[in-house]
Amino acid sequence: MTLALDIENLTLRRGGNLILDSISLEIENGDFVGVLGTNGAGKTTLFKAILGLVRPESGQIKLFGEDIRRGNAHIGYLPQARNLASHIRLSCHDYLHSAWNGQTWGFHLNSRTAADRAIAHALHLTGSSALAKRPINELSGGERQRILIAQSLMGAPKLLILDEPLISLDPARQHDVIRLVRQIQQELKLTVLFSAHELNPLLGVLDRVLYLGHGKAALGTVDEVVTGPVLSKLYNTDIDVIRVNNRIFVMSGNSDLEQDAHLHEHEGEHHGHSHGHSHG
Amino acid sequence: MSMKASITAIPTGIHMDDYDFLFTALTGAGLVAVVAACIGYFLVLRSQSFAGHALSHVGFAGATGAVLVGLSPFWGLILFTGFAGLAMGALSEKLAGRDIAIGMILSLALGLGLLFLHFYTAYAAQVSALLFGNVLGIDPAMLWPLILITILVLTALGFMARPLIFASLQPELAEARGVPIKTVSMLFLGLSGLAIALSTQIVGMLLVFTLLIGPAASAQRLTCHIRSGLWLSVIFALLIAWGGIGLAIITDWPVSFCITALSGAVYGLSLLKT
Numbered sequence: 001m002t003l004a005l006d007i008e009n010l011t012l013r014r015g016g017n018l019i020l021d022s023i024s025l026e027i028e029n030g031d032f033v034g035v036l037g038t039n040g041a042g043k044t045t046l047f048k049a050i051l052g053l054v055r056p057e058s059g060q061i062k063l064f065g066e067d068i069r070r071g072n073a074h075i076g077y078l079p080q081a082r083n084l085a086s087h088i089r090l091s092c093h094d095y096l097h098s099a100w101n102g103q104t105w106g107f108h109l110n111s112r113t114a115a116d117r118a119i120a121h122a123l124h125l126t127g128s129s130a131l132a133k134r135p136i137n138e139l140s141g142g143e144r145q146r147i148l149i150a151q152s153l154m155g156a157p158k159l160l161i162l163d164e165p166l167i168s169l170d171p172a173r174q175h176d177v178i179r180l181v182r183q184i185q186q187e188l189k190l191t192v193l194f195s196a197h198e199l200n201p202l203l204g205v206l207d208r209v210l211y212l213g214h215g216k217a218a219l220g221t222v223d224e225v226v227t228g229p230v231l232s233k234l235y236n237t238d239i240d241v242i243r244v245n246n247r248i249f250v251m252s253g254n255s256d257l258e259q260d261a262h263l264h265e266h267e268g269e270h271h272g273h274s275h276g277h278s279h280g
Numbered sequence: 281m282s283m284k285a286s287i288t289a290i291p292t293g294i295h296m297d298d299y300d301f302l303f304t305a306l307t308g309a310g311l312v313a314v315v316a317a318c319i320g321y322f323l324v325l326r327s328q329s330f331a332g333h334a335l336s337h338v339g340f341a342g343a344t345g346a347v348l349v350g351l352s353p354f355w356g357l358i359l360f361t362g363f364a365g366l367a368m369g370a371l372s373e374k375l376a377g378r379d380i381a382i383g384m385i386l387s388l389a390l391g392l393g394l395l396f397l398h399f400y401t402a403y404a405a406q407v408s409a410l411l412f413g414n415v416l417g418i419d420p421a422m423l424w425p426l427i428l429i430t431i432l433v434l435t436a437l438g439f440m441a442r443p444l445i446f447a448s449l450q451p452e453l454a455e456a457r458g459v460p461i462k463t464v465s466m467l468f469l470g471l472s473g474l475a476i477a478l479s480t481q482i483v484g485m486l487l488v489f490t491l492l493i494g495p496a497a498s499a500q501r502l503t504c505h506i507r508s509g510l511w512l513s514v515i516f517a518l519l520i521a522w523g524g525i526g527l528a529i530i531t532d533w534p535v536s537f538c539i540t541a542l543s544g545a546v547y548g549l550s551l552l553k554t
Contacts, residue, residue, distance in 0.1 A: 051456045071458030079452035087327060088449060091504045095449060098506075102446025103457045107438055135504040151453070 002065045004029045004159055004191035005050065010059035012045050019045045021215035022059065027193075027208070029064075029158075032185055033219075034202045035195040037212035043195040044080060046212065047161050050193075051077060064158060071103060076157035076190075078148050080164045086137050092147050093119055093132045099151055122150040125184055142173035149181065153188075160185070160192045166201065174201050181205075199226065200247050226250065301416065302525075305535075308418045309521040311430045312478045313491060317517035318437055319475035320496035321510050322468065326448045329493045330379060331368055331469065334386040336476045336485040338364040341389040343410050343480075344396035353410065354425070358477040365473030369466030413484030413536040415525065422481070429478055433471050444468055445506065482521065483536050491517060494543035498550035516546050 005027040012020040019042040027033055035043050048054040050061060052070035061068045063075070088095070100115040101108070123129045128146045131139065136147060145165055152160055162181065166174045178194075182205040185192045196202055199209070199222075209225050211218045213234045218225045225231075226248055231239040235252065242249045323332045339361040346356020397407060409417060437444075446454040447464045455461050479488045495516035499509045524539030531538070 048456075053456060070456070075456075077453055077456050079450075079456070088325065089500055089504050090325075090449070090506065094504070094506045098442075098445045098449045099453060099457075102442050102450075102454060103459045104442055105439060108442070133504075151450075 002029060003027065003062070004031065004064060005193075006062040006065075008060050008062075010049070010061060011057040012042065012049055012054060013057045014045055014054065018215055020212070020217070023215075023217040024059075025210065025217055025219045027191065027210075027219070029191055030189050031207040032182060032192045032205055033194065034199065034206045034209045035193055035212065036197075036199055036209060041212040042215070043212060044163055047077075047163055047193065047195070050161065051075060073155055074158045076152035076155070076160045078152045078160075078162045078165055081145075081148065081167060089135045089137050091133050092123075092128070092136050092139070095136045095147065096122065096151050096154065099154060118154050119150075122153045123147075125153055125188075126150040126180060140173075141169050142176055145169065145173070145177050146180065149177070149184075153184065158190060160190050160194075162192065162194045164195050164197070166196050166198075171201070178202060178205055199250070203246065203248065222248075300420070304418050304420045304423060305415050305525055306522060307423055308426055309415050309482050309525060310518060311423075311426050312482045313495075313517035313521040314514055315430050315433050315475045316479045316488075316491040317495045317499075317513040318434065318510060319472050320492040320494075320517075321499065321513045322437075322444060322448065323472060324493060324496045324500055325445075326468075328372075328469070328472075329489070329497075331372075331382055332472055332476060332492055333489055334382045334389075335361050335364055335368065335469070335473050336480060336488040337386045337393075338389040339473075339477055339480060340393040340410060340485050341396065344393040344400075344407070347406070348396045348400045353406065354422070354477070354481070357410075357480060358429075358474060361473035361477045362470055363473070365469035365471070365476075366466050369469035370462065372462075372465045372469070409484065410480065411484045411486050412534070413480065413482050413487060413539075415482045415521075415535050416528075418481060426478060426481070429474055433474050433478075436467070436471055440464065440467055483539055487536055487540055490540040490543035491521065494547050495520060498547045501550040502553060520546060 003026050005025075007023065007025050009022045009024055010020055011018070011022050035046070037043055045054055049056055050063065050068060052068045052072065063072065096119045097115055100118055119132070120129070123132055126146045126149050128143065128150055131143055131147060136144060139147065149162070149165065152162065160181070165177055165181070169177065178201055181192060181194065184190070193210075194202065202209075203222065206222055208219060209222050211225055211231065211234055213231075214236055216234055218230050218234050226241055228239055228241050231241065231250060237252055240251045242251060320329075320332070323329050339357045342360020342364075343353035343357040345360075347353050408414075443454070443459045443464050446457075447459050447461050451461055476485075476488055476492065479491045483491050496509075496513045498516055499512035503509050503512055520539055520542040523542050524535055527533070527538035527542070528535040
């Protein structure tokens with residue numbers, strides 16, 4: 001079986017900062033992988049490298065056995081929603097339509113039905129057909145996220161890259177989004193990279209978890225990776241992992257690492273767009 | 281050149297005995313309205329309406345500078361707004377949300393225009409036309425460049441429509457799919473520069489907002505579909521431009537005032553829709 005993602009000795013740098021330092025990992029086709037790590041650990045940068053937007057300093061990435069390239073149709077992508085402009089008063093249908101062949105120049109008069117079919121299918125998969133005519137800026141956070149997931153499914157991708165799709169959703173909506181992605185992933189046999197700040201909401205659905213920190217990566221099942229020794233080595237500090245009633249708490253000293261990450265994120269949101277990039 | 285001869289005074293109204301005059305004004309205003317409505321729709325979609333406003337002021341420096349060196353103010357305007365648009369597009373990532381920087385460029389350009397005027401004082405009427413427009417002063421010979429630029433802008437806009445819409449709505453995703461975001465931004469603001477130079481012929485650079493942004497913003501309040509939004513924007517712009525000329529004939533008030541009043545009224549009505 002071909003691997004979905006085969007990364008060898010990958011080193012990524014952004015603006016002079018070393019983000020990932022010679023990491024290697026293999027992700028199997030059909031896995032649901034949670035990507036975790038503190039802000040700046042390199043989740044988004046890794047995604048951008050897979051998308052062909054960040055050139056590796058060294059090492060290589062193979063996607064379904066092929067070299068990566070920008071605009072790869074095998075990838076469905078949901079960018080981190082830092083500035084989904086709330087002034088855009090357009091119907092969800094038109095919003096999705098913009099992504100259909102949006103990269104092609106020139107005059108196209110005959111492709112409307114194909115686009116409409118693809119949009120209808122994506123809306124159907126995410127159970128959001130009823131939202132098609134509603135303006136996207138009037139949707140609730142959960143509804144909007146479903147539309148964005150629908151968009152990532154257009155064009156029948158094999159790999160979904162979802163960058164922080166749970167941000168600014170309440171726990172119930174987070175649960176809905178996770179369940180929806182899991183259901184679609186199993187139905188369409190997709191590989192999913194799902195980045196998040198907290199591990200617990202994802203515990204029931206993850207096949208593998210990928211922790212990033214201090215330029216290094218740890219990939220494996222939750223039981224393999226989320227342990228004191230593995231995370232202590234990754235973060236280069238004493239870390240305790242406490243399991244209570246099927247929930248996992250990752251503690252560094254006296255503070256809960258993931259709670260910290262969460263706090264920083266809210267800070268970032270208040271400071272507006274300029275912060276978004278540095279979260280990398 | 282051709283404009284110099286025509287703009288000798290600012291007519292406040294017009295008389296019905298001059299149909300050619302009226303034909304030129306209506307045709308010119310119609311062309312400009314269509315271009316302004318289409319470009320304006322995307323300016324509003326991209327939240328760049330203030331950048332559009334600033335471009336028109338840069339054009340003032342271009343037009344007065346052109347007069348100073350003995351060129352037609354229209355071509356000076358086109359050159360300046362066109363290139364300023366390209367430059368703004370190239371810098372758009374850095375200028376995003378930078379209202380202060382754009383405002384400084386805007387007033388600097390207006391000041392520079394004033395300096396050029398200081399050296400060349402014989403064109404008070406022309407200056408007034410540049411600032412506040414003079415659709416009734418359009419020379420019939422001006423229609424040809426207007427037609428050519430209209431065709432150029434609309435064709436280019438149609439050609440880049442998909443990447444432009446994609447990049448406007450979902451920049452990160454568009455980038456990942458291979459849309460050259462910066463090129464799209466440059467081309468679009470370059471075209472906006474041309475559209476603004478055209479609009480200046482009708483309403484003047486201080487009032488460009490009324491034709492460029494008024495119809496588009498009203499249309500976007502009334503419909504959430506791109507296609508119908510563009511059509512509505514064009515219809516509003518034509519109503520406003522032609523209606524303004526008609527209103528000027530009836531009232532004998534300045535055309536530019538009538539156009540701004542109608543634009544304001546359309547936008548005001550669109551606000552009533554919740």
